[in-house]
Amino acid sequence: xxxxxxxxxxxxxxxxxxxxxxxxxxxxxxxxxxxxxxxxxxxxxxxxxxxxxxxxxxxxxxxxxxxxxxxxxxxxxxxxxxxxxxxxxxxxxxxxxxxxxxxxxxxxxxxxxxxxxxxxxxxxxxxxxxxxxxxxxxxxxxxxxxxxxxxxxxxxxxxxxxxxxxxxxxxxxxxxxxxxxxxxxxxxxxxxxxxxxxxxxxxxxxxxxxxxxxxxxxxxxxxxxxxxxxxxxxxxxxxxxxxxxxxxxxxxxxxxxxxxxxxxxxxxxxxxxxxxxxxxxxxxxxxxxxxxxxxxxxxxxxxxxxxxxxxxxxxxxxxxxxxxxxxxxxxxxxxxxxxxxxxxxxxxxxxxxxxxxxxxxxxxxxxxxxxxxxxxxxxxxx
Numbered sequence: 001x002x003x004x005x006x007x008x009x010x011x012x013x014x015x016x017x018x019x020x021x022x023x024x025x026x027x028x029x030x031x032x033x034x035x036x037x038x039x040x041x042x043x044x045x046x047x048x049x050x051x052x053x054x055x056x057x058x059x060x061x062x063x064x065x066x067x068x069x070x071x072x073x074x075x076x077x078x079x080x081x082x083x084x085x086x087x088x089x090x091x092x093x094x095x096x097x098x099x100x101x102x103x104x105x106x107x108x109x110x111x112x113x114x115x116x117x118x119x120x121x122x123x124x125x126x127x128x129x130x131x132x133x134x135x136x137x138x139x140x141x142x143x144x145x146x147x148x149x150x151x152x153x154x155x156x157x158x159x160x161x162x163x164x165x166x167x168x169x170x171x172x173x174x175x176x177x178x179x180x181x182x183x184x185x186x187x188x189x190x191x192x193x194x195x196x197x198x199x200x201x202x203x204x205x206x207x208x209x210x211x212x213x214x215x216x217x218x219x220x221x222x223x224x225x226x227x228x229x230x231x232x233x234x235x236x237x238x239x240x241x242x243x244x245x246x247x248x249x250x251x252x253x254x255x256x257x258x259x260x261x262x263x264x265x266x267x268x269x270x271x272x273x274x275x276x277x278x279x280x281x282x283x284x285x286x287x288x289x290x291x292x293x294x295x296x297x298x299x300x301x302x303x304x305x306x307x308x309x310x311x312x313x314x315x316x317x318x319x320x321x322x323x324x325x326x327x328x329x330x331x332x333x334x335x336x337x338x339x340x341x342x343x344x345x346x347x348x349x350x351x352x353x354x355x356x357x358x359x360x361x362x363x364x365x366x367x368x369x370x371x372x373x374x375x376x377x378x379x380x381x382x
Contacts, residue, residue, distance in 0.1 A: 006305040008040055012062040016055040020181055020220065021230045024048030027055060031213035031298035035305055043213050043221075049229060052204060052221040060155075060178055063217070064136070087119055089247050094123030096370035097169075097198070097244070102127070104240065104257070106196045107166025113156050113187075114173035118144030121151070134159050156183055164189075167196040172253075174227075175201045175220045184234035188260060195260045197236050200244055201227060203254040213298060216305075224254055235261045242372040257372070 018025050026047045033041035042056035097120075101110075108129050112120050115133025117140045124131040133151045135141040141153035152159065156177075168190055177183050187197060202208065204221040212218055222230075228238045242255030 004306065006066050008035060008038070008058060008062065008305060010038070012058050013040055013056060014059050014178075016053070016057075019046035019049060019051050020053050020179070021051040021226055021233070022046065022049040029297040031210070031300065032056075033214060033300045033302070035302050041213075041216065049226060050223065051226045051230075052208075054219050057178070057219060058216070086247075090119045091123050092368070093244060093246070093370075094120040095127065096368075097242075098124050098127040098129060100242070100370055100372055101129075101167060101196075101198075106257075107192070109163070109166045109192075111161070111165040111168045111190060113168065113170050114176070115144065115151055116140050118147060118149040118151050120169070120171065121149045122147070125149070132165075156186070159190075161190050164192045165195065166192055167198065169198045169200075171198070171200045172202070174199055175222065176217050178219055180220055181230055181234060184231055184236065188235055191260050193260070193262060197231070197258040197260065198242075198255065199227060199231065199258065200242070200253055200255040203252065206251050207253075210298060214300060216307075222254060224256070227254060227256060231256070231258050237261055238375050240372050240374055242370065244370060255372075 017027075019027070024046045027044040028047055030043040030045055030052065032039050032043075039056065040058065041054060043052065044055045045052050110124055110129045110131045112124070112131060112133040115121055115135045116137070118133055118135075121131045121133045121144070131150065133144065133149065134154050134156060135144065135151055136153070136155045138153055141151045144151040168187055170187075174180050174183070184197075191197060201220075201222045204223050208221050212221065224241070231238065236258035238256050239259050240257035242257065244253045244255045245251065246253070
């Protein structure tokens with residue numbers, strides 16, 4: 001069992017009663033997570049625009065206390081800045097992104113929000129950008145500064161830039177923010193007139209399954225459509241679609257490069273037609289790898305919070321309950337399949353070996369050379 005526990009009470013919670021994108025108030029419950037008998041993390045779906053978000057969640061102040069409590073600086077330092085395969089891949093991804101920004105003509109002054117230990121800043125700086133990062137996690141910010149990078153330890157809400165930037169990047173950050181629309185509107189003050197905003201998030205159509213209901217730091221789940229609508233409401237026009245990957249032959253994330261509009265005409269003209277995804281399809285995202293179908297919300301129960309980032313899956317975790325059934329490790333749910341558990345494991349083993357062989361002979365061009373294309377117009381999202 002983890003030696004760290006994160007207590008939570010009703011005082012640590014906040015409730016959102018309207019959609020973060022369209023202000024709709026007809027919300028369908030997808031999942032509810034409780035610690036002991038206290039519901040504290042609820043995922044909902046807006047029936048007006050299709051946005052998926054947490055309308056019951058811990059306040060940002062609870063997370064800030066937990067970040068200070070959880071971090072082990074030696075562990076973070078041992079895996080950052082090319083000391084792990086993951087970080088070397090991130091460095092390559094950021095270099096490809098920097099090359100794309102240069103080709104499009106986005107300018108050279110750049111602000112990276114949620115920069116972590118600064119692997120992205122390192123890539124941008126090496127390619128001639130004047131890059132600054134902000135990071136709320138004190139451990140990661142300190143490690144990045146020790147590498148000679150320009151990282152300010154603060155949140156986006158508290159940051160007051162002395163100058164405006166040509167481009168601001170939110171790379172796997174917007175899904176973590178409690179108030180994404182307010183955050184994007186605030187970003188307008190960080191960006192030069194006719195400047196750029198790049199947003200990259202997990203794609204709900206590709207990545208999300210039941211585990212995301214237990215990912216404490218994920219406040220929002222975006223499709224291309226809801227991300228575009230949210231950003232247009234904040235005064236940013238989507239111009240380029242990007243197809244970034246975390247690793248070769250991996251899943252493709254959702255990336256959009258937006259242009260800052262000079263007036264509020266765009267934000268006031270955004271309308272929200274009925275969502276393309278049905279209720280059943282949204283629910284299906286959150287029931288991947290779970291047997292059976294149900295119109296009822298998923299319900300998870302844990303004894304205590306032992307990881308501030310995610311509550312899945314760890315053999316040391318307390319008993320968890322899914323749909324009234326008890327599991328000592330949530331991972332076991334994945335082997336309640338349409339096929340036998342041993343056959344599923346065999347299939348996964350063969351798949352991994354085939355991928356390993358293919359990687360030795362085939363190069364994933366979409367990973368090593370970032371692909372992007374221009375949107376025709378905003379009607380693509382309707």
